[in-house]
Amino acid sequence: MGKFWSILFLMVPVLGIALFFWAPSAGYWLPRDNSVHGYQIDHLFNFILVLTGVVFAATEGALFWFVWRYDAATNRDPIKFTHGSHNLEVIWTILPAATLLFIAIYQMNAWADVKMRVPKNLPPTVEVTARQFEWRLRYPGPDGKLGTMDDIHHVNDMHLPAGEEVLIELKSMDVLHDLFLPHLRVKQDAVPGMSIPVWFRAKDVGTFDLVCAELCGWGHYKMKGRATIQSRAEYDKWLEEMAVAQAATQEPEKEEE
């Protein structure tokens, strides 16, 4: 029976690692990175994945070898007792500790870039207020300032300019939410009572997912929005149209449907 179990356990790393090699070609991998900073995050992800992958393969390989070699049915070697190895324990304590310390230092720059080095003198592009269960958006109006009478209000349908630094002021009206833009490698909790800056630079135009990544209540699954990355010209045009629609004093011409 020992042979059967050792083969079975060997299947775990073999199939597991095979899955990782197969997944990207089948489209089950990280979404396309459309941000300038995203490569740092993807690099860290891949680096840690390879590191843990090697350790995983080695551990599973050792497990297989022990179960195979010392199968009670075939093993004729006499039993040996050991009270442990001091050297071995020192090694397997120091090695992971050093690795963790290395990762902690290695990732600091990426963390600072996405969470700490807030761009200076950059006015917010949009204020996003999360609430159960939608994203309320507020853009500065023609005067370029937030919090004035001509602000442009919208919901769920976020438009942003491509190729330039974008600053989002993230707020929450009720509970914890999480602004998740997977294609822009942005994920930030929205905390009631706080205004949290989120910044990034999108590369290409396109339409991307905007979802809530923090279980925020029974309607969490409904909190799905859309991020449309546009060229500056199109973005300005959209803002202008929104401003006109919002200042309406007469019913607009009926939309063609």
Added chain:
Amino acid sequence: MIKAIAVEEGSNLTTSQIELAKRLMSERSFHRPFISRASSALVIAALMTFVVGCSTENSHPEFRLNLQDILAKMGQKPEDFQRSGDEDARKNYAKLQFMATALHAAFGDPDDPYLFPEVQWNAEEKKGLDLRKIKLAAGPFGGSANGEQRGLFRQHCAHCHGVTGDGAGPTAAFLDPYPRDYRQGAFKFKSTERTAKPTTDDLKRILRDGIPGTAMPSFLLLPNDEIEALVEYVKYLSVRGQTEINLAIDLFSNDEEVEPKKEAILETYLQPVVDDWAAAEELVVRPPARSESQTEQDLRESIAKGREIFFRKDAQCTKCHGPTGLGDGNDGAPEKDKLFDDWNKEKTPENIAYWLLPKKELRPRDLRMGIFRGGRRPLDIFRRIHQGIPGTPMPAGGRDEKNPTGPLKPEEIWNLVDYVRSLPFEDASEPAQFESHGATAMVEHP
């Protein structure tokens, strides 16, 4: 569970203690097979759930009868409906059965909605309800095999608004304000005259923008055909609910005989409601145009005028919204003067048991929040002031041929609109004055 007692050689245990210990240990061993049987049963049950799935295919939700209106508003008592009661009670019970049968014949059920051909959409007369759209929104979530039904209403709306559209779904009780009860046919935020139904575009707008400040979220990203299907289904539920109420009034309040014939139901109870919905499209309030170019100076003057009107006695704004617009004008009012939506006002200590949700007070809007439930366009706010908000104490303030006693002329409403829109940015306590009177000086020169 008592732990096994160790019986060691040479311990000072008495014979009875040893007996007890042995019995306990043997009981434990008796328990083992039972536990393993129970756990294997659990595993099998879990596996079966996995294979079969938590199927809800056997549950057929039904429209529930509007007993609250009958009990609370038409003076009936629950004992009047006992099947085994006296002759009157049996008669009442028969009336309920008649209502249920008539409604089912006219509207079908939530899985399979139906409409008489006479009230189905007629493109020439621009009247009626589109049964094809209604069917898209009806049924269980996921829809039927032929792709006809998609269950949109149950996917997006039913948990708050209820399968029947009674505004009493499972999550309704947690919400303030309560979700709309479509059966009453009253809708707050619309472009039409106060007593008219909303237009299709009004409902589409509400679905797309949501109602900020309430639990109604935005469904902006749903495709247009789904939005239209949902709007049509809301109309269908509303028409059904109002037909039911009209029928109940005749049966229970007026104690009339209703002929069990399609024509009787259709012409007297159903058709008028459908006509009301069709008429709404012609009853949209179109405010007089404003001059296109409003300079900053114009705006400041308009805001100042609006502020004066806001405090005017006949405009009645401060009565509820308060002199600062914080919505605190009616705070501390005695019980009899508290504010309620119409559908909460009807709830009295005597009939409260018949309602689906507890009574809830209405808070006048805090105008300084910058949250406008019915839309933030000047046009929306104009209509809120002009038509008021039906179902609430917010009165129709606009003066026109239909409301000649209205206190506000259109131009005055526009001034008020500007003032209301500027309120979130106006200092409530004018701290600037306070500072200039020496507060900052004190900080600088202690």
